[in-house]
Amino acid sequence: MSRRVLITGGAGFIGSHTCLVLLEQGHELVVLDNFDNSSPEALRRVQELAGSTQLTLVEGDVRDASAVDKAFGSGGAVDGVIHFAGLKAVGESVGNPLLYWDVNVNGSRVLAAAMERHGCRTLVFSSTSTAYGEPETFPLREDMPTAPVHPYAQTKVAVEQMLAALCRSGPWRVASLRYFNPVGAHPSGQIGEDPMGIPNNLFPFITQVAAGRREQLRIFGQDYPTPDGTGIRDYLHVMDLAEAHGKALEHLLQQPTPYSLTLNIGTGRGLSVLEVVQGFEAATGLTIPYEVVERRPGDVPRLEACPQTAQIVLGWSARRTLEEMCRDGWAWQQANPSGYRGPT
Numbered sequence: 001m002s003r004r005v006l007i008t009g010g011a012g013f014i015g016s017h018t019c020l021v022l023l024e025q026g027h028e029l030v031v032l033d034n035f036d037n038s039s040p041e042a043l044r045r046v047q048e049l050a051g052s053t054q055l056t057l058v059e060g061d062v063r064d065a066s067a068v069d070k071a072f073g074s075g076g077a078v079d080g081v082i083h084f085a086g087l088k089a090v091g092e093s094v095g096n097p098l099l100y101w102d103v104n105v106n107g108s109r110v111l112a113a114a115m116e117r118h119g120c121r122t123l124v125f126s127s128t129s130t131a132y133g134e135p136e137t138f139p140l141r142e143d144m145p146t147a148p149v150h151p152y153a154q155t156k157v158a159v160e161q162m163l164a165a166l167c168r169s170g171p172w173r174v175a176s177l178r179y180f181n182p183v184g185a186h187p188s189g190q191i192g193e194d195p196m197g198i199p200n201n202l203f204p205f206i207t208q209v210a211a212g213r214r215e216q217l218r219i220f221g222q223d224y225p226t227p228d229g230t231g232i233r234d235y236l237h238v239m240d241l242a243e244a245h246g247k248a249l250e251h252l253l254q255q256p257t258p259y260s261l262t263l264n265i266g267t268g269r270g271l272s273v274l275e276v277v278q279g280f281e282a283a284t285g286l287t288i289p290y291e292v293v294e295r296r297p298g299d300v301p302r303l304e305a306c307p308q309t310a311q312i313v314l315g316w317s318a319r320r321t322l323e324e325m326c327r328d329g330w331a332w333q334q335a336n337p338s339g340y341r342g343p344t
């Protein structure tokens, strides 16, 4: 059944891949994006790949009620909302917490108020595995306590709580998806992750080293209590994550109200930094030079999902392998050495 879906932050890394999946499923999209950390070119390519123009763009900020109203008013009634728009850099959130509370929490509040006004109370929210803080028992289940240790994670947990309260107050249906570490790109190499400046995250850093744009990878610490001493994360292919959003929305639309759900979205299989480097080398035939340096402040030794609830409730599990994550991320990097900004 074709739905009309409002997607905030639809031009970003996860948003653009989700737009592609939903367009391919025949849905009609309204994207609200201010292009703060994204490019309209991503949406052009998404439509080209999907062979669909069922996408209306409203350029604006999610904190601006009139922009959100414009998105709701741009066509027929909206069946559900997927809310990606937000900031996600842990270090930046420590330096500028008010910005994070404004964009992530106030932005979600403005969006939820607009949803009330327009009578649309079905929402998929982008949450984070960092909600668990520095856990000691694995794998992580959704009923384990949240203990966010930086403003980025604190704002995501605050929004989860706001949404849970809405579900207690009226006929809302909400799914908070706690993402682990999404990586890779669409296999076409046409859309992918486009970090500004020096990448913070492991995968884009590796692909830039492979491309010769950076000299070597710095591995942040080899003295963690893990088998090879490097940090462990649960990396998943961004296309698997995008598909999880489609399933979550469809699931919500079939539930009676009120309904609230929190789901881990990961593979359940943690990989160390060295395992990722080796996997990338095996998938591409390239060598990634690296040096081991000090731990990065704020990093935790290990994060690993128990993905069972998503499997049981949504019938979703991550299908794509590390090899595919590496191959597709590398194809995107090679085809787009400067991301969406064109050749340098």
Ligand code: WQD
Binding pocket: 088, 089, 090, 127, 128, 129, 130, 179, 181, 200, 201, 202, 203, 205, 217, 218, 219, 220, 221, 230, 231, 232, 233, 273, 296, 299
């Ligand atoms: C992974 C591992 C690093 C870079 C994720 C999201 C992030 C944020 C929080 C999302 C760690 C190591 C990394 C490098 C390295 N928001 N590393 N050298 O820290 O799990 O962050 O959660 O919710 O956006 O990505 O991911 O990719 O930065 O690091 O050795 O140059 O790689 O120490 O062990 P992280 P990451």
